[in-house]
Amino acid sequence: MKTIKEKHSLAMRWCHWVNFPVLAIMIWSGMLIYWANDEYSIKLFGHTFFRFFPNGFYKTLNIPFRLAEGMAWHFLFMWFFAINGVLYILYTIISGDWRELVPKRNSFKEAWQVLLHDLHIRKIAPPQKKYNAAQRIAYTAIIVMGLGSVITGLAIYKPVQFYYLTWICGGYHFARILHFALTLGYVFFFVIHIVQVILAGWNNFRSVISGFEVIDSERKPAVQKIKK
Amino acid sequence: MNTPDKKKKVKKPLTVEQQISRRNFISFATFAVLAGGAYEGWRWLYKSPPEATGGITAGARKPLRKALNKTELFFRRVFSDNHLVKTYPKSMAAKNVRVNSDIGMEAKDKFDPASWKLQVQKKGGEILQVTLQEIMALPKTEIIYDFKCVEGWDQISHWGGVRFIDFIKHFQLDDYTKMDYVGMETPDKAYYVGLDMPSAIHPQTLLAYEVNEKPLPLNHGAPLRLIIPVKYGIKNLKRIGTITFSNTRPRDYWAEQGYDYYSGL
Numbered sequence: 432m433k434t435i436k437e438k439h440s441l442a443m444r445w446c447h448w449v450n451f452p453v454l455a456i457m458i459w460s461g462m463l464i465y466w467a468n469d470e471y472s473i474k475l476f477g478h479t480f481f482r483f484f485p486n487g488f489y490k491t492l493n494i495p496f497r498l499a500e501g502m503a504w505h506f507l508f509m510w511f512f513a514i515n516g517v518l519y520i521l522y523t524i525i526s527g528d529w530r531e532l533v534p535k536r537n538s539f540k541e542a543w544q545v546l547l548h549d550l551h552i553r554k555i556a557p558p559q560k561k562y563n564a565a566q567r568i569a570y571t572a573i574i575v576m577g578l579g580s581v582i583t584g585l586a587i588y589k590p591v592q593f594y595y596l597t598w599i600c601g602g603y604h605f606a607r608i609l610h611f612a613l614t615l616g617y618v619f620f621f622v623i624h625i626v627q628v629i630l631a632g633w634n635n636f637r638s639v640i641s642g643f644e645v646i647d648s649e650r651k652p653a654v655q656k657i658k659k
Numbered sequence: 660m661n662t663p664d665k666k667k668k669v670k671k672p673l674t675v676e677q678q679i680s681r682r683n684f685i686s687f688a689t690f691a692v693l694a695g696g697a698y699e700g701w702r703w704l705y706k707s708p709p710e711a712t713g714g715i716t717a718g719a720r721k722p723l724r725k726a727l728n729k730t731e732l733f734f735r736r737v738f739s740d741n742h743l744v745k746t747y748p749k750s751m752a753a754k755n756v757r758v759n760s761d762i763g764m765e766a767k768d769k770f771d772p773a774s775w776k777l778q779v780q781k782k783g784g785e786i787l788q789v790t791l792q793e794i795m796a797l798p799k800t801e802i803i804y805d806f807k808c809v810e811g812w813d814q815i816s817h818w819g820g821v822r823f824i825d826f827i828k829h830f831q832l833d834d835y836t837k838m839d840y841v842g843m844e845t846p847d848k849a850y851y852v853g854l855d856m857p858s859a860i861h862p863q864t865l866l867a868y869e870v871n872e873k874p875l876p877l878n879h880g881a882p883l884r885l886i887i888p889v890k891y892g893i894k895n896l897k898r899i900g901t902i903t904f905s906n907t908r909p910r911d912y913w914a915e916q917g918y919d920y921y922s923g924l
Contacts (some may be wrong), residue, residue, distance in 0.1 A: 433675050435682075452697055468811030498810065499917035503723040506730050506919070584791070588805070591744045591889050591924045593738045603805055603813055641686035645679055 436646045437468045438561065438638040440526065445640060446519035456504060458614055459492075463501025466494050471611060483611075508617055509584065517576045531561040538564040547628075573620055576613050583610040701772070709917075710854045715853070715908045718917030731921040738859030738923065744804045744863055744888035752803050752817035759808060762912065763850025764869055764898050769846045770846065772882045778901040779832070787830060791882045795868060797821040797829055802863055802886065807924060809891040809913075818870030819885045824860045835904040836860055842909025843885055851907035854887065854894060858923060866899065891922045 464627075466489060472482040490496050523529040541564030547553035549565075556563065561571065586596040586606035600606035628636055638644045672786045673681065708719045714725055764770070777794070779787040801819040827836060841859040844851040858864065865886040868875055875881040880897025887894055901907060914920040 433679070435675060435678060446691070452701070456701075464811065468808075497914075498750050499718065502809075502919065503917065504728055507723055507726040510730075513712070529874050545700060589734060589737070589924055590805075592734070592742050593743060597745075603807070607811070608726070641683050643679075643682065645918070 432648050434646045436644045437642060438644050439642050440522075440528070441642065442522045442526070443519070443528070444639055444642060446515055446522070449511070449515045450519075453508055453515060454617060456508045457512055457588075458617065460501045460504035460508065460603070461614055462492070462494050463497040464505060465611065466501075467498040471608070506588075511578075513581050516574070516581070518541075520574065534564070534567045538567050540564075542568050549627075573601060573617075576616055576620075580613045581612065582605075583613065586610075626652060661731065696807070702765070704818060710916075715910055716914045716920055718742075718869075718915060727919045727921075731919065731923075734921070734923065738857055738889075740857070744924075745839045747803045747805070747815050749817060751805055751815050753814050754871070756816045756879065757814050757858065758813075759810075760894065761878060761897075763847060763864065763896070764877065764880070765846030765847075770877075772877070772900070774880050775846070777883060777899060779830070779899060780833075780903045781835075787832075789830070791868060792855070794821055794826070794883065796865060797825055797871075799884040800825070800865060801869075801872075801921055802865060803886065803889050804863070806888075806895075807891055809893050809922065811920065815850075817871050818865060818867040820865040820867030820883070820886065823864040823866055824862065827860065828868055832904075838904045839906045841910055842901075842905060843896045843899050844901050844903075845896065845898050848900070850896060850912050851910050852885070852896045853911040853914070855921065855923075856892070858887060858889045861889050889924055891924065893918065894922055 462484075465483075469483060473480045523532060542558045544553060544557050545563050545565040548556040582596055583600050583606045585593050586600040586601060586611060588598040590603050591607075597603055597606055600609060634644050666747055704720065704722060707768075710719060710721055710724055711719050712718075719727065744749075744878050757782060773792075775791065777789040777791075781787055796911045798821065799819055800822045801817065803815065803817045805813050807813045810879075815899045824836075827833060832871065837855060839856055841856060843852065843854070867886040868893075870879050875884060880899075883899050884897040885899060889923050892895050908920060913922070
Protein backbone atom coordinates (compact mmCIF):
# COMPACT_ATOMS: atom_id res chain seq x y z
CA MET A 432 0.00 0.00 0.00
CA LYS A 433 1.16 3.45 -0.85
CA THR A 434 1.48 6.12 1.81
CA ILE A 435 2.47 9.78 1.67
CA LYS A 436 5.52 10.74 3.65
CA GLU A 437 6.15 14.43 4.13
CA LYS A 438 9.74 15.32 3.33
CA HIS A 439 10.54 18.92 2.41
CA SER A 440 8.80 21.97 3.86
CA LEU A 441 7.41 24.65 1.59
CA ALA A 442 9.98 27.14 2.93
CA MET A 443 12.87 24.85 2.04
CA ARG A 444 11.49 24.20 -1.46
CA TRP A 445 10.86 27.89 -2.03
CA CYS A 446 14.39 28.90 -0.97
CA HIS A 447 15.91 26.11 -3.05
CA TRP A 448 14.18 27.11 -6.27
CA VAL A 449 14.69 30.84 -5.77
CA ASN A 450 18.36 30.25 -5.19
CA PHE A 451 18.87 28.22 -8.34
CA PRO A 452 18.24 30.96 -10.97
CA VAL A 453 19.66 33.69 -8.73
CA LEU A 454 22.92 31.82 -8.24
CA ALA A 455 23.04 31.10 -11.97
CA ILE A 456 22.78 34.84 -12.71
CA MET A 457 25.41 35.60 -10.05
CA ILE A 458 27.84 33.11 -11.61
CA TRP A 459 27.22 34.39 -15.12
CA SER A 460 27.53 38.07 -14.19
CA GLY A 461 30.56 37.18 -12.06
CA MET A 462 32.23 35.77 -15.15
CA LEU A 463 31.51 39.00 -17.05
CA ILE A 464 33.36 40.82 -14.25
CA TYR A 465 36.18 38.31 -13.87
CA TRP A 466 36.99 38.47 -17.59
CA ALA A 467 38.25 42.07 -17.20
CA ASN A 468 41.15 40.77 -15.11
CA ASP A 469 41.29 37.04 -15.68
CA GLU A 470 44.54 36.36 -13.91
CA TYR A 471 43.86 32.99 -12.25
CA SER A 472 45.29 29.68 -13.37
CA ILE A 473 46.34 26.37 -11.89
CA LYS A 474 50.13 26.29 -11.83
CA LEU A 475 52.39 23.65 -10.39
CA PHE A 476 56.17 23.76 -10.59
CA GLY A 477 56.04 26.50 -13.21
CA HIS A 478 53.75 24.55 -15.50
CA THR A 479 50.29 25.97 -16.23
CA PHE A 480 47.73 23.19 -16.16
CA PHE A 481 44.63 25.27 -16.68
CA ARG A 482 43.93 28.92 -17.31
CA PHE A 483 40.66 30.43 -16.11
CA PHE A 484 39.37 30.65 -18.75
CA PRO A 485 40.34 29.56 -22.26
CA ASN A 486 39.34 31.91 -25.07
CA GLY A 487 36.98 29.36 -26.58
CA PHE A 488 35.06 29.27 -23.30
CA TYR A 489 34.69 33.07 -23.27
CA LYS A 490 33.64 33.16 -26.90
CA THR A 491 31.05 30.41 -26.58
CA LEU A 492 29.41 32.11 -23.62
CA ASN A 493 29.73 35.62 -25.10
CA ILE A 494 31.60 36.97 -22.09
CA PRO A 495 34.19 39.49 -23.38
CA PHE A 496 33.79 43.28 -22.98
CA ARG A 497 30.75 43.22 -20.72
CA LEU A 498 32.29 44.35 -17.42
CA ALA A 499 29.88 47.25 -16.74
CA GLU A 500 26.91 45.07 -17.58
CA GLY A 501 28.19 42.26 -15.37
CA MET A 502 28.60 44.62 -12.42
CA ALA A 503 25.08 46.00 -12.86
CA TRP A 504 23.59 42.50 -12.78
CA HIS A 505 25.82 41.31 -9.96
CA PHE A 506 24.98 44.24 -7.69
CA LEU A 507 21.25 43.77 -8.15
CA PHE A 508 21.06 39.99 -7.74
CA MET A 509 23.45 39.99 -4.78
CA TRP A 510 20.50 41.29 -2.78
CA PHE A 511 18.26 38.38 -3.73
CA PHE A 512 21.05 35.89 -3.16
CA ALA A 513 21.79 37.25 0.31
CA ILE A 514 18.17 37.76 1.39
CA ASN A 515 17.14 34.29 0.22
CA GLY A 516 20.08 32.78 2.07
CA VAL A 517 19.28 34.65 5.27
CA LEU A 518 15.63 33.56 5.08
CA TYR A 519 16.68 29.95 4.65
CA ILE A 520 19.06 30.03 7.59
CA LEU A 521 16.43 31.73 9.75
CA TYR A 522 13.90 29.11 8.72
CA THR A 523 16.13 26.18 9.60
CA ILE A 524 16.91 27.72 12.99
CA ILE A 525 13.32 28.61 13.89
CA SER A 526 11.78 25.37 12.64
CA GLY A 527 14.49 23.22 14.17
CA ASP A 528 15.23 21.67 10.79
CA TRP A 529 18.89 22.41 11.36
CA ARG A 530 18.98 19.21 13.42
CA GLU A 531 18.37 17.20 10.27
CA LEU A 532 20.91 19.22 8.35
CA VAL A 533 23.99 19.92 10.44
CA PRO A 534 26.64 17.17 10.49
CA LYS A 535 26.77 15.08 13.64
CA ARG A 536 29.84 13.81 15.39
CA ASN A 537 29.81 10.55 13.46
CA SER A 538 28.78 12.14 10.14
CA PHE A 539 32.28 12.33 8.76
CA LYS A 540 32.90 8.65 9.37
CA GLU A 541 29.46 7.77 8.02
CA ALA A 542 29.87 9.97 4.97
CA TRP A 543 32.80 7.80 3.98
CA GLN A 544 30.57 4.73 4.22
CA VAL A 545 27.92 6.51 2.13
CA LEU A 546 30.53 7.29 -0.49
CA LEU A 547 31.73 3.69 -0.60
CA HIS A 548 28.12 2.58 -0.88
CA ASP A 549 27.35 5.03 -3.69
CA LEU A 550 30.41 3.81 -5.56
CA HIS A 551 29.11 0.24 -5.17
CA ILE A 552 32.08 -0.78 -3.07
CA ARG A 553 30.11 -1.24 0.14
CA LYS A 554 26.76 -3.03 0.16
CA ILE A 555 24.98 -1.43 3.08
CA ALA A 556 24.51 2.28 3.63
CA PRO A 557 24.47 3.57 7.19
CA PRO A 558 20.97 4.29 8.58
CA GLN A 559 19.73 7.81 8.05
CA LYS A 560 16.85 10.16 8.72
CA LYS A 561 15.99 12.85 6.17
CA TYR A 562 19.55 13.29 4.98
CA ASN A 563 22.43 10.87 5.06
CA ALA A 564 25.78 11.85 6.49
CA ALA A 565 27.24 12.87 3.14
CA GLN A 566 24.19 15.04 2.45
CA ARG A 567 24.43 16.63 5.87
CA ILE A 568 28.01 17.63 5.14
CA ALA A 569 27.30 18.77 1.58
CA TYR A 570 24.16 20.78 2.37
CA THR A 571 25.72 22.43 5.38
CA ALA A 572 28.89 23.17 3.45
CA ILE A 573 26.93 24.84 0.66
CA ILE A 574 25.30 27.19 3.19
CA VAL A 575 28.66 28.02 4.72
CA MET A 576 29.97 28.62 1.19
CA GLY A 577 27.05 30.96 0.49
CA LEU A 578 27.89 32.91 3.61
CA GLY A 579 31.50 32.90 2.46
CA SER A 580 30.51 34.33 -0.90
CA VAL A 581 28.61 37.16 0.77
CA ILE A 582 31.50 37.97 3.11
CA THR A 583 34.28 37.73 0.51
CA GLY A 584 32.01 39.59 -1.92
CA LEU A 585 31.55 42.47 0.51
CA ALA A 586 35.28 42.40 1.23
CA ILE A 587 36.11 43.14 -2.41
CA TYR A 588 33.03 45.28 -3.08
CA LYS A 589 33.63 47.79 -0.25
CA PRO A 590 37.19 47.11 0.95
CA VAL A 591 37.46 50.51 2.64
CA GLN A 592 34.07 50.65 4.37
CA PHE A 593 34.23 46.95 5.35
CA TYR A 594 37.98 46.91 5.94
CA TYR A 595 37.54 44.41 8.79
CA LEU A 596 35.90 41.91 6.41
CA THR A 597 38.75 42.39 3.95
CA TRP A 598 41.16 41.78 6.81
CA ILE A 599 39.32 38.63 7.92
CA CYS A 600 39.45 37.36 4.33
CA GLY A 601 43.22 37.77 4.23
CA GLY A 602 43.32 41.00 2.26
CA TYR A 603 41.84 42.27 -1.00
CA HIS A 604 43.80 39.86 -3.22
CA PHE A 605 43.05 36.76 -1.26
CA ALA A 606 39.39 37.72 -0.79
CA ARG A 607 39.01 37.90 -4.58
CA ILE A 608 40.64 34.49 -4.95
CA LEU A 609 38.32 33.03 -2.30
CA HIS A 610 35.31 34.61 -3.97
CA PHE A 611 36.37 32.99 -7.24
CA ALA A 612 37.19 29.61 -5.68
CA LEU A 613 33.81 29.48 -3.96
CA THR A 614 32.16 29.93 -7.34
CA LEU A 615 34.14 26.99 -8.70
CA GLY A 616 32.89 25.13 -5.65
CA TYR A 617 29.27 25.84 -6.61
CA VAL A 618 29.84 24.51 -10.10
CA PHE A 619 31.44 21.38 -8.65
CA PHE A 620 28.56 21.00 -6.18
CA PHE A 621 26.06 21.45 -8.99
CA VAL A 622 27.56 18.66 -11.09
CA ILE A 623 27.61 16.16 -8.18
CA HIS A 624 24.15 17.29 -7.07
CA ILE A 625 22.62 16.71 -10.50
CA VAL A 626 24.22 13.28 -10.84
CA GLN A 627 22.95 12.28 -7.38
CA VAL A 628 19.44 13.58 -8.09
CA ILE A 629 19.31 11.59 -11.32
CA LEU A 630 20.56 8.46 -9.54
CA ALA A 631 18.14 8.93 -6.66
CA GLY A 632 15.21 8.95 -9.05
CA TRP A 633 11.83 10.51 -9.53
CA ASN A 634 10.39 10.07 -6.03
CA ASN A 635 13.28 11.98 -4.54
CA PHE A 636 13.23 14.72 -7.16
CA ARG A 637 9.49 15.20 -6.87
CA SER A 638 9.77 15.76 -3.13
CA VAL A 639 11.73 18.98 -3.73
CA ILE A 640 8.76 20.30 -5.74
CA SER A 641 5.71 18.73 -4.09
CA GLY A 642 7.19 18.18 -0.65
CA PHE A 643 6.37 14.52 -0.15
CA GLU A 644 7.59 11.09 -1.07
CA VAL A 645 5.45 8.08 -1.79
CA ILE A 646 6.34 5.06 0.30
CA ASP A 647 5.30 1.71 -1.07
CA SER A 648 5.11 -0.38 2.10
CA GLU A 649 5.19 -3.65 0.21
CA ARG A 650 8.78 -2.99 -0.61
CA LYS A 651 11.45 -2.72 2.00
CA PRO A 652 11.80 0.97 2.77
CA ALA A 653 15.48 0.44 3.57
CA VAL A 654 16.20 -0.32 -0.06
CA GLN A 655 14.68 2.95 -1.12
CA LYS A 656 16.40 4.90 1.56
CA ILE A 657 19.77 3.68 0.52
CA LYS A 658 19.32 5.18 -2.90
CA LYS A 659 18.68 8.69 -1.68
CA MET B 660 -31.33 7.78 2.83
CA ASN B 661 -31.59 11.27 4.25
CA THR B 662 -29.65 14.39 3.45
CA PRO B 663 -26.65 14.21 5.83
CA ASP B 664 -25.70 10.85 4.35
CA LYS B 665 -25.79 12.30 0.84
CA LYS B 666 -23.39 15.00 1.89
CA LYS B 667 -21.04 12.42 3.29
CA LYS B 668 -20.97 10.69 -0.04
CA VAL B 669 -20.06 13.88 -1.87
CA LYS B 670 -17.29 14.67 0.61
CA LYS B 671 -15.85 11.21 0.50
CA PRO B 672 -12.21 11.40 1.67
CA LEU B 673 -9.68 11.15 -1.12
CA THR B 674 -7.82 7.94 -1.56
CA VAL B 675 -4.05 8.02 -1.19
CA GLU B 676 -3.71 7.78 -4.96
CA GLN B 677 -6.02 10.76 -5.40
CA GLN B 678 -4.15 12.75 -2.78
CA ILE B 679 -0.89 12.00 -4.50
CA SER B 680 -2.09 13.06 -7.92
CA ARG B 681 -3.87 16.14 -6.57
CA ARG B 682 -0.85 17.34 -4.63
CA ASN B 683 1.41 16.56 -7.54
CA PHE B 684 -0.82 18.52 -9.87
CA ILE B 685 -1.01 21.57 -7.61
CA SER B 686 2.69 21.69 -6.83
CA PHE B 687 3.92 21.02 -10.35
CA ALA B 688 1.46 23.49 -11.85
CA THR B 689 2.57 26.12 -9.35
CA PHE B 690 6.18 25.30 -10.09
CA ALA B 691 5.63 25.58 -13.84
CA VAL B 692 3.81 28.91 -13.51
CA LEU B 693 6.51 30.36 -11.25
CA ALA B 694 9.31 29.05 -13.45
CA GLY B 695 7.62 30.55 -16.50
CA GLY B 696 7.15 33.82 -14.65
CA ALA B 697 10.79 33.84 -13.60
CA TYR B 698 11.87 33.21 -17.17
CA GLU B 699 9.63 35.98 -18.47
CA GLY B 700 10.96 38.29 -15.77
CA TRP B 701 14.50 37.50 -16.83
CA ARG B 702 13.63 38.09 -20.49
CA TRP B 703 12.02 41.38 -19.63
CA LEU B 704 15.09 42.51 -17.69
CA TYR B 705 17.56 41.23 -20.27
CA LYS B 706 15.73 42.96 -23.11
CA SER B 707 14.86 46.11 -21.18
CA PRO B 708 15.95 49.22 -23.08
CA PRO B 709 19.15 51.04 -22.12
CA GLU B 710 19.02 54.53 -20.70
CA ALA B 711 18.86 57.30 -23.25
CA THR B 712 22.25 58.80 -24.07
CA GLY B 713 22.89 62.43 -23.22
CA GLY B 714 22.00 62.08 -19.55
CA ILE B 715 24.36 61.98 -16.59
CA THR B 716 24.34 58.20 -16.67
CA ALA B 717 23.91 56.03 -19.74
CA GLY B 718 24.68 52.66 -21.20
CA ALA B 719 22.96 50.48 -18.59
CA ARG B 720 19.52 48.90 -18.77
CA LYS B 721 17.04 51.22 -17.11
CA PRO B 722 15.97 48.87 -14.27
CA LEU B 723 19.58 47.90 -13.55
CA ARG B 724 20.60 51.57 -13.38
CA LYS B 725 17.79 52.17 -10.95
CA ALA B 726 19.09 49.28 -8.85
CA LEU B 727 22.64 50.68 -8.93
CA ASN B 728 21.37 54.05 -7.71
CA LYS B 729 19.29 52.47 -4.93
CA THR B 730 22.22 50.31 -3.88
CA GLU B 731 24.38 53.45 -3.76
CA LEU B 732 21.94 55.00 -1.29
CA PHE B 733 22.20 51.92 0.92
CA PHE B 734 25.99 51.78 0.93
CA ARG B 735 26.33 55.53 1.47
CA ARG B 736 24.94 54.83 4.93
CA VAL B 737 27.99 52.81 5.89
CA PHE B 738 30.42 55.42 4.51
CA SER B 739 32.48 57.11 7.19
CA ASP B 740 35.49 59.39 7.37
CA ASN B 741 36.71 57.00 10.04
CA HIS B 742 36.89 54.17 7.56
CA LEU B 743 40.35 54.56 6.10
CA VAL B 744 41.99 52.72 3.27
CA LYS B 745 44.78 50.45 4.48
CA THR B 746 48.23 51.94 4.09
CA TYR B 747 51.52 50.12 3.49
CA PRO B 748 55.23 50.67 4.14
CA LYS B 749 57.20 52.46 1.45
CA SER B 750 59.12 49.30 0.58
CA MET B 751 55.93 47.70 -0.73
CA ALA B 752 55.12 50.46 -3.21
CA ALA B 753 55.42 49.50 -6.88
CA LYS B 754 58.42 50.98 -8.70
CA ASN B 755 56.61 50.89 -12.03
CA VAL B 756 53.19 52.32 -11.45
CA ARG B 757 50.71 50.97 -13.94
CA VAL B 758 49.35 53.35 -16.58
CA ASN B 759 45.94 52.12 -17.67
CA SER B 760 44.41 55.00 -19.61
CA ASP B 761 45.23 58.31 -21.24
CA ILE B 762 41.73 59.55 -22.00
CA GLY B 763 41.76 63.31 -21.59
CA MET B 764 45.52 63.48 -22.10
CA GLU B 765 45.82 62.41 -25.70
CA ALA B 766 46.65 65.88 -27.00
CA LYS B 767 50.16 65.75 -25.57
CA ASP B 768 51.66 68.41 -27.84
CA LYS B 769 49.07 71.02 -27.13
CA PHE B 770 49.39 70.77 -23.35
CA ASP B 771 52.03 72.79 -21.53
CA PRO B 772 52.28 71.87 -17.83
CA ALA B 773 54.34 74.99 -17.13
CA SER B 774 51.53 77.38 -18.03
CA TRP B 775 48.88 75.20 -16.37
CA LYS B 776 46.64 76.66 -13.71
CA LEU B 777 43.93 74.89 -11.77
CA GLN B 778 40.54 76.52 -12.36
CA VAL B 779 38.05 76.36 -9.51
CA GLN B 780 34.61 77.59 -10.50
CA LYS B 781 32.99 79.57 -7.73
CA LYS B 782 29.53 80.96 -7.31
CA GLY B 783 28.56 83.85 -9.56
CA GLY B 784 30.87 82.77 -12.36
CA GLU B 785 34.02 83.74 -10.51
CA ILE B 786 37.01 81.51 -11.25
CA LEU B 787 39.75 80.85 -8.75
CA GLN B 788 43.05 80.20 -10.52
CA VAL B 789 45.70 78.29 -8.61
CA THR B 790 49.24 77.58 -9.72
CA LEU B 791 51.13 74.39 -8.93
CA GLN B 792 53.55 76.42 -6.77
CA GLU B 793 50.66 77.59 -4.59
CA ILE B 794 49.45 74.02 -4.19
CA MET B 795 52.92 72.71 -3.40
CA ALA B 796 53.31 75.36 -0.74
CA LEU B 797 50.49 73.75 1.23
CA PRO B 798 51.23 70.96 3.73
CA LYS B 799 52.09 67.79 1.85
CA THR B 800 50.40 64.46 2.59
CA GLU B 801 51.70 61.16 1.33
CA ILE B 802 49.82 57.93 0.99
CA ILE B 803 50.94 54.42 0.10
CA TYR B 804 47.85 52.34 -0.53
CA ASP B 805 46.40 49.66 -2.74
CA PHE B 806 45.04 51.40 -5.83
CA LYS B 807 42.05 49.41 -7.12
CA CYS B 808 40.86 49.28 -10.68
CA VAL B 809 37.27 48.50 -11.61
CA GLU B 810 38.70 45.83 -13.93
CA GLY B 811 39.80 43.86 -10.90
CA TRP B 812 43.52 44.51 -10.63
CA ASP B 813 45.16 46.47 -7.84
CA GLN B 814 48.60 47.85 -7.12
CA ILE B 815 50.23 49.34 -4.08
CA SER B 816 51.43 52.78 -5.09
CA HIS B 817 52.89 55.83 -3.41
CA TRP B 818 51.43 59.27 -3.99
CA GLY B 819 52.13 62.73 -2.60
CA GLY B 820 50.11 65.92 -2.69
CA VAL B 821 47.72 68.06 -0.74
CA ARG B 822 44.63 66.68 0.88
CA PHE B 823 41.56 67.98 -0.94
CA ILE B 824 40.04 69.07 2.38
CA ASP B 825 43.24 71.05 3.19
CA PHE B 826 43.05 72.67 -0.24
CA ILE B 827 39.38 73.58 0.41
CA LYS B 828 40.20 75.10 3.78
CA HIS B 829 43.22 77.04 2.56
CA PHE B 830 41.31 78.67 -0.26
CA GLN B 831 38.28 79.27 1.97
CA LEU B 832 35.98 77.10 -0.05
CA ASP B 833 34.40 75.60 3.10
CA ASP B 834 30.92 76.73 2.13
CA TYR B 835 31.11 74.63 -1.01
CA THR B 836 31.47 71.44 1.04
CA LYS B 837 27.82 71.90 1.99
CA MET B 838 26.97 71.13 -1.60
CA ASP B 839 26.41 67.53 -2.68
CA TYR B 840 28.93 66.96 -5.46
CA VAL B 841 32.33 67.89 -6.81
CA GLY B 842 33.04 67.71 -10.54
CA MET B 843 36.51 67.50 -12.05
CA GLU B 844 37.47 67.66 -15.71
CA THR B 845 40.64 67.50 -17.76
CA PRO B 846 41.68 70.73 -19.54
CA ASP B 847 40.48 69.31 -22.88
CA LYS B 848 37.14 68.23 -21.26
CA ALA B 849 37.59 64.74 -22.67
CA TYR B 850 37.63 63.03 -19.25
CA TYR B 851 35.49 64.04 -16.34
CA VAL B 852 34.34 62.62 -13.04
CA GLY B 853 31.61 63.38 -10.54
CA LEU B 854 32.21 62.76 -6.84
CA ASP B 855 29.84 62.80 -3.91
CA MET B 856 31.01 65.35 -1.35
CA PRO B 857 31.68 62.92 1.54
CA SER B 858 34.08 60.93 -0.66
CA ALA B 859 35.73 64.06 -2.06
CA ILE B 860 36.51 65.47 1.38
CA HIS B 861 37.46 62.10 2.89
CA PRO B 862 40.75 62.59 4.80
CA GLN B 863 42.66 60.38 2.31
CA THR B 864 41.57 62.18 -0.85
CA LEU B 865 44.54 63.97 -2.41
CA LEU B 866 45.29 66.41 -5.16
CA ALA B 867 48.51 64.62 -6.03
CA TYR B 868 51.58 66.07 -7.74
CA GLU B 869 54.06 63.32 -6.86
CA VAL B 870 54.35 59.60 -7.45
CA ASN B 871 57.14 57.66 -5.73
CA GLU B 872 58.41 60.99 -4.33
CA LYS B 873 59.04 62.41 -7.82
CA PRO B 874 56.96 64.91 -9.81
CA LEU B 875 54.14 63.22 -11.72
CA PRO B 876 55.09 62.26 -15.25
CA LEU B 877 52.65 63.26 -18.00
CA ASN B 878 51.22 59.74 -18.32
CA HIS B 879 50.29 59.77 -14.63
CA GLY B 880 48.49 63.07 -14.96
CA ALA B 881 51.05 65.87 -14.56
CA PRO B 882 50.94 68.39 -13.14
CA LEU B 883 48.05 67.56 -10.76
CA ARG B 884 45.79 64.55 -10.50
CA LEU B 885 43.17 63.20 -8.17
CA ILE B 886 43.93 60.32 -5.81
CA ILE B 887 40.73 59.19 -4.15
CA PRO B 888 41.27 55.85 -2.37
CA VAL B 889 37.58 55.43 -1.51
CA LYS B 890 36.83 55.08 -5.25
CA TYR B 891 37.85 52.81 -8.09
CA GLY B 892 40.61 54.04 -10.40
CA ILE B 893 38.07 55.33 -12.92
CA LYS B 894 37.32 58.25 -10.57
CA ASN B 895 41.01 59.10 -10.03
CA LEU B 896 41.10 61.75 -12.74
CA LYS B 897 44.48 62.64 -14.21
CA ARG B 898 45.53 66.17 -15.24
CA ILE B 899 42.86 68.16 -13.41
CA GLY B 900 41.81 71.24 -15.38
CA THR B 901 38.69 72.47 -13.62
CA ILE B 902 36.92 71.80 -10.34
CA THR B 903 33.22 72.59 -9.91
CA PHE B 904 30.71 72.23 -7.08
CA SER B 905 27.05 71.41 -7.49
CA ASN B 906 23.99 69.89 -5.89
CA THR B 907 23.28 67.66 -8.84
CA ARG B 908 25.48 64.93 -10.24
CA PRO B 909 28.23 66.37 -12.46
CA ARG B 910 28.84 64.47 -15.66
CA ASP B 911 31.00 61.38 -15.33
CA TYR B 912 32.84 59.65 -18.15
CA TRP B 913 32.36 56.04 -17.07
CA ALA B 914 28.84 56.53 -15.69
CA GLU B 915 27.98 57.39 -19.29
CA GLN B 916 29.36 53.98 -20.32
CA GLY B 917 27.16 51.85 -18.09
CA TYR B 918 29.26 51.93 -14.90
CA ASP B 919 27.94 52.72 -11.44
CA TYR B 920 28.03 56.45 -10.78
CA TYR B 921 29.11 56.01 -7.18
CA SER B 922 31.83 53.40 -7.74
CA GLY B 923 32.77 53.68 -4.07
CA LEU B 924 34.98 51.26 -2.20
